[in-house]
Amino acid sequence: MGLLVDGKWQDTWYDTKSTGGKFKRQDSRFRNWVSRDGTSGFKAEADRYRLYVSYACPWAHRTLILRALKGLEDIIDLVVVDPVMKENGWMLTDGNPLHTLYTHVQPDYTGRVTVPILYDKKSNAIVSNESAEIIRMLNTAFDDFATKECVDLYPAALQTEIDEINTFVYHNINNGVYKAGFATTQDAYEEAFENLFAALDKVEDILSKNRYLVGNHISEADWRLFTTLVRFDAVYVGHFKCNKKRIVDYPNLWGYLKDLYQVPGVAKTVHMDHIKTHYYASHDTINPTGVIPCGPEIDFTAPHGRG
Template sequence: MTTSTEGYDTAGAYVTTGESFRRDTNYITTRVTADGRDGYPVEPGRYRLVVSRACPWANRAVIVRRLLGLEPVLSMGICGPTHDRRSWTFDLDPDGVDPVLGIPRLQDAYFARFPGYERGITVPAIVDVPTGQVVTNDYAQMTLDLSTQWRTHHRDGAPDLYPEHLRAEIDAVNRLVFRDVNNGVYKCGFAGSQEAYERAYTRLFARLDDLSDRLRDQRYLVGDTITEADVRLFTTLVRFDAVYHGHFKCNRQKLTEMPVLWAYARDLFQTPGFGDTIDFDHIKKHYYVVHTDLNPTQIVPRGPELSGWLSPHGRETLGGRPFGDGTPPDPPRPDEVVPPEHTAAAFPSAG
């Protein structure tokens, strides 16, 4: 595990004293669609998905791309786990330049389309390779479009993550999970007052209790197969003990102390396409290094022990068909494999 923070100019302010955290949700809503209605038709090889393995929102897109088998038609650029005050950077690549886009900073793609773009330079982002311009950073719509608009290019045996007959229920679950869990942990961590923190904390754990009840006797959130709803919840749960419990003060319980959710999360983690996308080193480094108003020393903790992610979960007794009538995805491409020293197996208990 590498935790050196030397050379990073990452200082930034995420907390406004006396206020609740409010996420800027004004994203670039241009869509890549089968009919090209926004000027960007689905075309193999034309677009590049830019992500960071540290980011839960980007992690959704990485998982969905893997499950659907879109790797041959949608390339992926991976930013490093930290960023400076303005932009994610391609510091993992030789000379710090993305090999396809030829840029050192994601903001270059934003500025290519919107000179002087003033909103957040966020991941995930889809970039049009021929023009070098960002197309969209609307992460919620992005994964739905990968499921529905890119269907012609799905692998044989790809699961239907957003089946029409379940969309209303999936959408309803997603709204609650986003409000209270996905964004709820940030409302706890970036709360600017005790009142704001306690309000977010209460809603977070009330929702986690509700989700535990929902999942007690059914394997997945909606229906008997993995859907978009499971992807969205998983990327928060997998970061819970590593960062949210301590760094964001979400500390009523660890995930490992919530039996139903812990078993559910392990079930997904051990499903091809989920756990093999998780880089715990990047996750920990991002939160503890970038959020300097929460962690001014930028010290990255050694714990917690994470090898439990590989332990038996027992959820198969509930039935369910992870991929429906489909099949698991192939192993990750060699150039997209998470380094072994960044995986759960590399974070055993001290001794």
């Protein structure tokens, strides 16, 4: 785990001393946009873009799901980094650190080196490293090339509701597990822990009345929540000390998780071996032995009962 400072790599863990033990995530730095007509500066074209991901990363997982659901596997290249992240950060399969891509694009870059990255091969530019924005590009910009029919995951009529639930889920659940897991004081951990499970209780209640978070169809809000839920029992319960309840202990959340997992094309994006290896083998400050648990056994293919 580290970052670049003026283009120089530093193996530095997150600074929690200045925040009272609280983990604070850095905002993404590359925020350009791909559009169908190219007026944004980047035009949607086949074989122009490459997606850099980790199968372990929940933020990158969102983009993998959209790429699969839209049938863009032959349109947008994929590069998967090694699941173990040590003193040089994410590593490419050719043995080079991912941070060399950042400095190739911007030699004086300062910030964390993260995935996903949407990269433009034509102009040798990083379009975006913000997953929330990449999935919206994949939702509509490449529709002329999509090989699968997929409903609009961010329909105009529901955008306000989707944005509201996204904000709630992001702060309390998606990032909430990290706030608990990376906290370095008891107070910071307990605050994150309580907020996390209060939020899960709220979502459990929503799902007791609705099949999905917003509206009558799956939306981007569901996929943004899914990538945290699918990692929860295998990683966050133990590794991040989020152990008040498991997802399997929530009847509606558990059924909902299985429902989403069983959407055609989604299961192949879930690589539990990468997920467990990354968290348990990469975070030396949390799991210094690097021992990876053998369990738990979780059957995401069991009947979900959410007709």
